[in-house]
Amino acid sequence: DTAVSQTPKYLVTQMGNDKSIKCEQNLGHDTMYWYKQDSKKFLKIMFSYNNKELIINETVPNRFSPKSPDKAHLNLHINSLELGDSAVYFCASSQPSRSSSYNSPLHFGNGTRLTVT
Amino acid sequence: RKEVEQDPGPFNVPEGATVAFNCTYSNSASQSFFWYRQDCRKEPKLLMSVYSSGNEDGRFTAQLNRASQYISLLIRDSKLSDSATYLCVVGLYSGAGSYQLTFGKGTKLSVIP
Numbered sequence: 686d687t688a689v690s691q692t693p694k695y696l697v698t699q700m701g702n703d704k705s706i707k708c709e710q711n712l713g714h715d716t717m718y719w720y721k722q723d724s725k726k727f728l729k730i731m732f733s734y735n736n737k738e739l740i741i742n743e744t745v746p747n748r749f750s751p752k753s754p755d756k757a758h759l760n761l762h763i764n765s766l767e768l769g770d771s772a773v774y775f776c777a778s779s780q781p782s783r784s785s786s787y788n789s790p791l792h793f794g795n796g797t798r799l800t801v802t
Numbered sequence: 803r804k805e806v807e808q809d810p811g812p813f814n815v816p817e818g819a820t821v822a823f824n825c826t827y828s829n830s831a832s833q834s835f836f837w838y839r840q841d842c843r844k845e846p847k848l849l850m851s852v853y854s855s856g857n858e859d860g861r862f863t864a865q866l867n868r869a870s871q872y873i874s875l876l877i878r879d880s881k882l883s884d885s886a887t888y889l890c891v892v893g894l895y896s897g898a899g900s901y902q903l904t905f906g907k908g909t910k911l912s913v914i915p
Contacts, residue, residue, distance in 0.1 A: 716901055726887065728846065728905040740900045775845055781901030789893065790836055791903055793845035 691776045691794035706761045706797045708776030717759035720775040766801045773798050808890050811909035819880045825873040825890030834893030837875045839886045880913045
């Protein structure tokens with residue numbers, strides 16, 4: 686009954702390859718995210734989707750392409766992998782509300798540790 | 803000024819000590835505030851939400867000062883199991899489903915026997 690699950694947990698690949706990371710949430714949330722945590726442990730948002738629609742697209746190389754087939758899934762495809770892409774990628778979901786009094790925390794998947802060699 | 807700034811740490815404290823973490827945020831329109839905990843090589847997990855009036859959960863007390871744009875977390879009677887990185891998180895709903903949470907860099911806590 687995992688709330689946010691992402692696969693694979695570990696991904697080791699060579700430079701120039703294309704890879705995908707999958708994410709699914711069973712919380713019924715409308716919004717899903719991809720975060721990147723680099724070697725300095727800084728968590729930075731990459732993308733946010735609300736009901737399959739791209740909402741937030743931070744400054745990320747266009748080699749990274751998210752895809753949301755439905756609101757429970759948000760996959761991340763990475764083309765032409767580079768050494769600098771090595772990091773832990775976290776998928777997350779939340780249920781935002783227009784009410785400012787409602788706190789909507791993030792629920793994270795357990796991360797995908799990507800190593801590019 | 804960074805969007806969410808925290809004490810750099812690391813904090814090394816003996817068991818039983820009281821430790822306080824501070825955090826400041828730059829966007830005065832921010833609406834939601836949280837403390838997350840991240841263990842080594844694990845995903846961040848929600849520790850507690852932070853409410854305007856301040857709130858307590860067992861040994862943990864969180865406070866928010868909107869005027870100063872300042873958030874704090876107090877841990878009393880530290881346990882070895884409290885050793886982790888504590889992340890200050892600030893959320894902003896900007897309409898059309900756009901809800902963004904911004905993370906601080908985290909403060910590492912090591913509780914020593």
